[in-house]
Amino acid sequence: TEKTMDKLVALCKNRGFVFAGSEIYGGLANTWDYGPLGVEMKNNIKRAWWKKFVQENPYNVGLDCAILMNPQTWVASGHLGGFSDPLMDCRECHERFRADKLIEDYCAKTGEELPKPIDAFSQAEMKSFIDEKNICCPTCGKHNFTDIRQFNLMFKTFQGVTEDAKNTVYLRPETAQGIFVNFVNVQRTTRRKLPFGIGQIGKSFRNEITPGNFIFRVREFEQMELEFFCEPGTDLEWFAYWRGFCKQWLLSLGMKEENLRLRDHDPEELCFYSKATTDFEFLFPFGWGELWGVADRTDYDLTQHQNTSGKDLTYFDQEKNTRYIPYVIEPSLGVERSFLAFLADAYDEEVVGQDKRGNDDIRTVLHLHPALAPYKAAVLPLSKKLSPAAEEIYHDLQKEFMVDFDDAGSIGKRYRREDEIGTPYCITVDFQTVGDETTPADHAVTVRDRDTMEQVRIPVSELKAWLAEKLAF
Numbered sequence: 001t002e003k004t005m006d007k008l009v010a011l012c013k014n015r016g017f018v019f020a021g022s023e024i025y026g027g028l029a030n031t032w033d034y035g036p037l038g039v040e041m042k043n044n045i046k047r048a049w050w051k052k053f054v055q056e057n058p059y060n061v062g063l064d065c066a067i068l069m070n071p072q073t074w075v076a077s078g079h080l081g082g083f084s085d086p087l088m089d090c091r092e093c094h095e096r097f098r099a100d101k102l103i104e105d106y107c108a109k110t111g112e113e114l115p116k117p118i119d120a121f122s123q124a125e126m127k128s129f130i131d132e133k134n135i136c137c138p139t140c141g142k143h144n145f146t147d148i149r150q151f152n153l154m155f156k157t158f159q160g161v162t163e164d165a166k167n168t169v170y171l172r173p174e175t176a177q178g179i180f181v182n183f184v185n186v187q188r189t190t191r192r193k194l195p196f197g198i199g200q201i202g203k204s205f206r207n208e209i210t211p212g213n214f215i216f217r218v219r220e221f222e223q224m225e226l227e228f229f230c231e232p233g234t235d236l237e238w239f240a241y242w243r244g245f246c247k248q249w250l251l252s253l254g255m256k257e258e259n260l261r262l263r264d265h266d267p268e269e270l271c272f273y274s275k276a277t278t279d280f281e282f283l284f285p286f287g288w289g290e291l292w293g294v295a296d297r298t299d300y301d302l303t304q305h306q307n308t309s310g311k312d313l314t315y316f317d318q319e320k321n322t323r324y325i326p327y328v329i330e331p332s333l334g335v336e337r338s339f340l341a342f343l344a345d346a347y348d349e350e351v352v353g354q355d356k357r358g359n360d361d362i363r364t365v366l367h368l369h370p371a372l373a374p375y376k377a378a379v380l381p382l383s384k385k386l387s388p389a390a391e392e393i394y395h396d397l398q399k400e401f402m403v404d405f406d407d408a409g410s411i412g413k414r415y416r417r418e419d420e421i422g423t424p425y426c427i428t429v430d431f432q433t434v435g436d437e438t439t440p441a442d443h444a445v446t447v448r449d450r451d452t453m454e455q456v457r458i459p460v461s462e463l464k465a466w467l468a469e470k471l472a473f
């Protein structure tokens with residue numbers, strides 16, 4: 001059976017992972033709200049990142065910066081000048097396109113190779129390529145485009161009561177700049193020596209022209225970014241280190257290696273300030289797409305901020321008795337994109353037998369890593385009569401883990417419901433657990449494994465420790 005975006009979207013909607021934003025008002029294009037299960041999974045992804053990149057990491061510390069920043073930040077970072085997309089309209093059907101994407105799609109379809117990476121094309125070069133190759137509008141099939149114009153992707157708003165230019169502020173398009181402007185604050189207060197890194201998780205906003213593919217490209221999203229500062233000359237080693245560390249993080253959360261590819265940028269493709277960049281690409285149901293960008297950004301950002309602010313952003317290396325601007329390695333990952341990747345990776349439809357008519361019996365299951373699963377376990381009383389005993393176990397487990405409780409329907413149906421939302425363990429409370437006139441209580445429960453569907457009997461008193469061990473990440 002095929003894994004399609006439609007199936008993932010339907011599961012997300014029906015089971016309470018992701019809803020269309022502002023639905024009762026007809027929605028707001030490309031906004032999504034995370035339901036009871038979605039918020040758990042999102043938090044689990046962020047927790048898993050924070051644990052490995054900050055909490056357990058010998059080099060890194062955390063930070064949480066404001067979304068609104070002094071606009072000079074965006075002058076320094078280049079976002080007020082260059083952070084824009086080349087846009088073009090079809091004169092026939094008035095559809096709007098990104099010229100670079102149109103060219104990329106054309107090349108993907110025809111197998112034609114570009115003389116240089118698309119990022120190195122000027123606006124005029126894109127336009128003449130599109131005309132030369134007679135590339136047509138994907139919507140109406142005609143070749144009649146407007147000129148290309150640049151469009152700034154930053155959301156603009158006003159701070160204070162007057163809506164004029166001097167009160168204009170922007171919603172940050174990345175979390176990274178908050179880290180750069182706080183480099184000295186963090187270094188001074190933590191008395192860290194290089195190399196060290198600063199991690200941050202937070203919302204970013206980009207007025208994307210072509211959002212879509214569900215939560216893959218949205219206008220409001222969260223990023224998990226690390227800026228790792230090191231001595232110039234050691235940067236390529238640290239780049240390799242973080243490239244490997246990031247890959248390991250994904251694999252340790254169960255991502256299948258065959259769905260992941262690390263694409264190193266060729267020298268011509270690199271941004272002018274970058275010495276090395278790797279795009280981690282994931283095989284989404286709609287094709288390969290960027291998941292994680294890891295880049296050696298040299299001393300570009302700190303130098304820009306030093307020049308624009310006039311503040312000294314150098315680091316004094318006591319051992320070497322020299323002062324320099326550190327180089328920086330940046331792994332930048334989107335929360336929603338990784339949510340979609342983990343979900344797609346985990347989704348499966350398995351034939352688990354035959355029904356009475358001899359048709360395949362198919363179960364939908366999310367083989368999510370337990371650390372990412374919304375519920376760690378579900379407590380299921382075999383009969384409603386057992387609900388009080390089951391509730392007691394449920395309330396006890398709830399103190400440590402997100403746990404579901406379900407006493408409605410046949411046990412088989414309840415297992416299936418839990419499989420579909422990725423609950424790794426189903427805990428069944430039966431008559432033996434509590435005992436009756438004929439059988440003494442064994443004070444144990446049956447625990448069913450989501451992936452193997454095997455069952456083991458575990459004493460209730462050992463349940464918490466057993467689960468904790470299984471869920472460790």
Ligand code: ATP
Nearest residue numbers: 208216217218219221290291292293332333334337
């Ligand atoms: P793309 O080429 O897909 O637009 P990008 O190269 O602009 O991405 P970066 O600026 O490197 O992306 O952002 C780092 C990470 O943030 C991306 O790898 C992705 O996981 C996430 N991200 C960026 N833009 C979006 C978006 N519009 N929606 C969701 N996640 C995003």
